[in-house]
Amino acid sequence: MSRYYHDCKNNIGRPVKIVTRDGKVHRGMIERVNNTHVFLKPMSSNLGGYGYGFYRPWGFGAGLGWGVALGSIATLAFLPFFFW
Template identity: 60%
Template sequence: MSSYYHLCARNIGRPVRVVTHNGEVHHGIIDRVDSYNLYLKPMGGGRNLGGYGIGFYGWGLGLGIALGSIATIAFLPFFWW
């Protein structure tokens, strides 16, 4: 099992920045982790300040990141979200 499994399991609910081996970067809050994947949920949860965009919103829901693809995980400060 990936060494990241226990790290993530111990830190459910914390905001992170995850970089994968192929250079993808994901931001989110650790939602859950299983033997294969880490699932992030979008940060936010603050008030919706409205406004209208072009269709892009947030960091993607229910994102699963393969544990084997993770290069680094950095924990972000709580004050951020």
């Protein structure tokens, strides 16, 4: 299991900034965590520069947000709520 699994699992509902090993930046609220991925719920208004556009309430992954592989995380930072 990834070293970030327990940090993410214990902080569901908190805003985070994740930087992956390939340099991509992901911002959102931790919605759920499984053994391989952390799922982020982006802000619906796209404030904070999430980068993936709006939150789609339909189609594949509806209601789950976007998944980031735990093994690809280089940096995990918990953000204050006023950041958004």
